[in-house]
Amino acid sequence: MGSRVMGLIMGCLILVIILSKGGEAVTTYEVGGSLGWVVPPNTTYYKEWAADKTFVVGDSLSFNWTGTHDVAEASKTQYENCEKPSIKFSSSGVLELTKEGPLYFLCTIGDHCNSGQKLEINVSASNSTTPSTPSASPPPPPSASVSAHVYVNALFATTSMLFVYFMA
Template sequence: MGGGVGLVLGLIAVVFVHHPTAQTVRVVGDSTGWTVPQGGAAFYSDWASKNYFTIGDYLTFNFESNMHNVLKVPKESFDACNTYNAIGSLVTTGPTTVKLDTVGVHYFICTIDSHCVQGQKLSVTVTVSTSTPGGAMPPSSNIAQPPPHIDACARTPAILSFSSPLNCDGSSVALTASSTVLMAIHYVTLSAIVISLLF
């Protein structure tokens, strides 16, 4: 019996110490979307520099199907605007959402005509930490955050489909849930386990 109570208390400690990491959906180019930018390659470079990307974040590329596309490529292909050694498949149906699931620099291009040469290409650096682009750490939070979703004001992505908040203007929203509700659920569940072990 003592071992069972110790196990339950250990589980309680793990639940209360665990803090889920935020996952953010970022709409590439915000309201401009994924298109040939008027400012050339500097447009997407500037957009990326104003954001920070961590493992588990998502990029949504808003574009009209068959007018643009998205292809993940290595740095050499990104620099040369070619499709050699592409990573994954070409996505021609927009909008589309991709998950950033590894640390490092990720490169994306549009392969239609000269779109990439005209600046329709994006590189983002994905880190493990949640530091901001300027290096400052964002305020800490005890708020648990659910997986990202896209709401009805956004078009349905081609690769992944979600259903919670993005601003209708295309800007990113940090997704949050009430930590009080989550803690209450954990408390009730663990209480039921403890009671069942003791009686």
């Protein structure tokens, strides 16, 4: 009996170690919060929206809109001058942040960019900095905001724990 209890304790320890090492949560940000991706009420709206957020590689931006809009990733010069780069999305979608550094997005429709429909963010390499502040919109379901590898690691850890438990 004592060896079974020790096996269960070891299995639980393995589970804790694997989950703490492999499972950093990622965040999906609804760009613009409840307003979404539209021509904003003022030209600083998206800058203010992004100001209290910490974006990291692996996070995602969800661009949602109704009406006529698009999203293009731009260079800094294109962003500053509202020049029209290649379209990234012509319909609502989610963009995963895969590189660190500054990123620039804008709407290429009409005068939307000059009216403030543009977003500048800075992406960090990891979330070892201050935790992200979620947007004003409701959080996405866990399947959208937590990496799939967390679930694989949890399954592996549980299987390992059961193996250790029954082999003891």
